[in-house]
Amino acid sequence: MTVQKLPMVKAINESLRRALASDPKVLVMGEDVGRLGGVFRVTDGLQKEFGDERVLDTPLAESGIVGTAIGLALRGYRPVVEIQFDGFVFPAYDQIVTQLAKMRARSLGKVSLPVVIRIPYGGGIGAVEHHSESPEALFAHVAGLKVVTPSNARDAYWMMQQAVRGDDPVIFFEPKRRYWDKDEVDPGATPLPLHRAAVARPGEDLTLAAYGPMVKVCLDAARAAAEEGRSLEVLDLRSLSPLDFDCVQTSVEKTRRLVTVHEAPVFFGAGAEIAARVTERSFYHLEAPVLRVGGYHSPYPPSRLEDTYLPDLDRVLDAVDRALAY
Amino acid sequence: MTTGTVQFLNHEGELTSHPDHEAEISPDGLRKLYHDMAWSRRMDAEAVTLQRQGELGLWPSLLGQEAAQIGAGHALGAADYVFPSYRDHGIALCRGVDPLDLLRMFRGVTNGGWDPAEKNFHLYTLVIGSQVLHATGYAMGLAKDGSPGAVLTCFGDGATSQGDVSEAFNFAAVYHAPIVFFCQNNQWAISEANERQTRVPLHQRADGFGFPGVRVDGNDVLACLAVTKWALERARSGEGPTLIEAFTYRMGAHTTSDDPLRYRDGEEVAYWNLRDPLARLRTLLEARGWADGAYFDTVAAQCEERAVDLRARLRATPDPDPGDIFAHVHADGHALVDEERARFAAYQATFADAAGRGE
Numbered sequence: 001m002t003v004q005k006l007p008m009v010k011a012i013n014e015s016l017r018r019a020l021a022s023d024p025k026v027l028v029m030g031e032d033v034g035r036l037g038g039v040f041r042v043t044d045g046l047q048k049e050f051g052d053e054r055v056l057d058t059p060l061a062e063s064g065i066v067g068t069a070i071g072l073a074l075r076g077y078r079p080v081v082e083i084q085f086d087g088f089v090f091p092a093y094d095q096i097v098t099q100l101a102k103m104r105a106r107s108l109g110k111v112s113l114p115v116v117i118r119i120p121y122g123g124g125i126g127a128v129e130h131h132s133e134s135p136e137a138l139f140a141h142v143a144g145l146k147v148v149t150p151s152n153a154r155d156a157y158w159m160m161q162q163a164v165r166g167d168d169p170v171i172f173f174e175p176k177r178r179y180w181d182k183d184e185v186d187p188g189a190t191p192l193p194l195h196r197a198a199v200a201r202p203g204e205d206l207t208l209a210a211y212g213p214m215v216k217v218c219l220d221a222a223r224a225a226a227e228e229g230r231s232l233e234v235l236d237l238r239s240l241s242p243l244d245f246d247c248v249q250t251s252v253e254k255t256r257r258l259v260t261v262h263e264a265p266v267f268f269g270a271g272a273e274i275a276a277r278v279t280e281r282s283f284y285h286l287e288a289p290v291l292r293v294g295g296y297h298s299p300y301p302p303s304r305l306e307d308t309y310l311p312d313l314d315r316v317l318d319a320v321d322r323a324l325a326y
Numbered sequence: 327m328t329t330g331t332v333q334f335l336n337h338e339g340e341l342t343s344h345p346d347h348e349a350e351i352s353p354d355g356l357r358k359l360y361h362d363m364a365w366s367r368r369m370d371a372e373a374v375t376l377q378r379q380g381e382l383g384l385w386p387s388l389l390g391q392e393a394a395q396i397g398a399g400h401a402l403g404a405a406d407y408v409f410p411s412y413r414d415h416g417i418a419l420c421r422g423v424d425p426l427d428l429l430r431m432f433r434g435v436t437n438g439g440w441d442p443a444e445k446n447f448h449l450y451t452l453v454i455g456s457q458v459l460h461a462t463g464y465a466m467g468l469a470k471d472g473s474p475g476a477v478l479t480c481f482g483d484g485a486t487s488q489g490d491v492s493e494a495f496n497f498a499a500v501y502h503a504p505i506v507f508f509c510q511n512n513q514w515a516i517s518e519a520n521e522r523q524t525r526v527p528l529h530q531r532a533d534g535f536g537f538p539g540v541r542v543d544g545n546d547v548l549a550c551l552a553v554t555k556w557a558l559e560r561a562r563s564g565e566g567p568t569l570i571e572a573f574t575y576r577m578g579a580h581t582t583s584d585d586p587l588r589y590r591d592g593e594e595v596a597y598w599n600l601r602d603p604l605a606r607l608r609t610l611l612e613a614r615g616w617a618d619g620a621y622f623d624t625v626a627a628q629c630e631e632r633a634v635d636l637r638a639r640l641r642a643t644p645d646p647d648p649g650d651i652f653a654h655v656h657a658d659g660h661a662l663v664d665e666e667r668a669r670f671a672a673y674q675a676t677f678a679d680a681a682g683r684g685e
């Protein structure tokens with residue numbers, strides 16, 4: 001396959017196809033992932049190509065899906081499981097937190113669980129309750145898990161390759177409202193280390209640190225700010241656990257100002273952790289407190305209110321103004 | 327123990343009998359059932375159209391499940407309490423829920439929509455299987471209070487795979503809770519057919535938990551009504567839980583977002599179209615002379631009128647106030663929510679100011 005312009009759904013699909021083709025131990029499991037190809041079509045055609053021994057339509061039970069994926073991993077398989085929507089991961093939360101995350105340490109390193117849990121997440125698609133949430137902090141808080149989230153199709157392709165190849169459990173959050181955005185995907189490119197952040201747009205005056213669906217919003221904000229003569233640097237964190245604090249530090253020590261942006265509630269969120277680390281590492285470089293843009297401490301609202309709830313360009317620029325005013 | 331599938335009205339519209347159960351048959355009663363089934367179907371079709379026109383975000387159609395829902399709905403007494411899934415619009419109508427409230431939820435105006443205690447009808451639950459445990463706990467509470475009512479809870483064939491549902495069966499059995507587990511087996515969980523969920527007929531699950539399980543023809547409103555009535559009466563009189571598997575068929579897509587052509591064949595759909603729950607009741611009513619063309623025309627006209635009214639009321643539904651984001655988060659308040667609400671209001675006001683200046 002040569003370089004192609006693909007939407008994120010197709011990039012992940014191609015990446016899974018390659019993983020299934022190159023390693024007979026890779027399995028794809030989940031609700032509706034086989035015959036239907038997933039409700040977002042991320043696994044479209046995979047069961048047809050690899051058969052139902054490799055691509056499994058499972059019973060409707062998230063705890064069952066993750067629990068049996070753990071057993072299959074103990075038996076040498078590398079399951080890539082799908083949770084249909086963010087809000088439906090919680091029946092599996094017990095298996096993820098008490099077993100998947102901890103079994104390696106419990107076994108003194110004798111047991112590895114190379115399980116990837118794909119979760120379409122985030123809002124902005126006008127969905128009903130439980131279909132728009134951003135629960136990443138609930139997983140990043142748990143030692144033993146790795147938590148990553150691509151912001152574009154290009155990264156999604158190679159990040160999935162790396163996630164499947166690694167021997168640790170990975171929670172792979174897919175920003176569902178960017179599923180249909182296209183980008184150049186180069187299967188021949190050497191994949192980067194999975195947990196490395198990227199400077200998505202270089203700038204001088206302030207750093208915007210974002211991931212997943214909010215990277216695009218920050219890039220738009222940076223373009224708008226540029227028209228007013230402000231140079232914003234945008235970081236695409238790509239991984240939340242581990243988090244590339246070196247990249248954040250380098251950027252902040254250059255721009256001296258930081259605004260974090262995510263859809264998830266700010267209270268005990270990723271932005272809070274980043275703000276604390278930056279204060280510890282770069283206190284004397286800061287010209288302003290680290291400001292956070294994100295969700296409120298409320299349940300995700302009904303969809304008619306989500307445009308008001310979700311951070312947008314105006315909210316980001318409002319925080320930028322406040323940070324620059326110091 | 328009930329033997330075989332309970333059926334009183336076969337798909338050709340003929341009355342049949344069953345050794346363990348009895349159907350109540352009166353022309354008036356049948357006409358009422360027909361009317362409610364017809365209205366639930368018409369209301370549902372209206373919702374699908376409204377979704378297509380962008381007025382709703384999503385709609386899970388009940389098409390094909392009218393007999394199961396109207397049968398169960400008619401079995402309920404005033405003191406009984408229902409914990410529905412998200413496709414149980416027919417039962418909602420039986421409980422007096424305004425269909426506008428169902429539509430408002432799928433429009434994205436609210437995540438709930440009605441006062442559960444006022445209707446004895448809990449909110450829809452979208453997380454598969456969760457409500458079955460709530461229903462069991464509620465039934466345990468009814469029993470503790472010595473209350474006369476029973477609980478009916480609805481869930482799908484797919485839901486039976488969830489741990490929550492098995493846990494609910496066991497709690498209900500252990501505590502002898504006054505509950506009816508009403509499983510609408512429409513044979514599909516989105517794209518997954520029954521064999522992906524179970525190796526045994528679902529009603530047999532009850533055996534292992536120690537209470538009766540009955541399969542009824544879910545497209546036969548008389549069977550659904552009779553068996554649900556019997557099971558509720560058992561619950562009310564202290565005989566514990568019952569599992570009813572209403573064997574039916576999801577004639578439409580899973581929801582308006584779904585394309586069933588990707589995973590099931592037309593022959594199956596055609597087979598079940600011949601088993602349409604409304605058609606067989608109409609055949610019976612006509613054959614017995616209990617309803618004539620004029621009656622069916624009147625029902626259709628009434629349904630049409632109400633659909634037009636529903637559409638108008640939905641279109642007039644305002645969007646919620648943005649401040650609602652912070653409403654009802656806690657019972658006793660929360661300092662952070664208050665702080666964020668105030669900051670949110672101040673931020674929103676900057677747009678109003680800016681707009682004001684622009685004028």
Ligand SMILES: Cc1ncc(C[n+]2csc(CCOP(=O)(O)OP(=O)(O)O)c2C)c(N)n1
Binds near residue numbers: 084453481485512
């Ligand atoms: C815990 C959970 N997992 C996944 C989903 C996504 N989902 C919505 S409906 C559905 C299928 C449900 O099938 P069934 O229980 O048979 O009910 P039906 O839709 O047929 O009425 C699935 C998988 C969900 N809502 N909740």
Ligand SMILES: [Mg+2]
Binds near residue numbers: 483
């Ligand atoms: Mg079903």
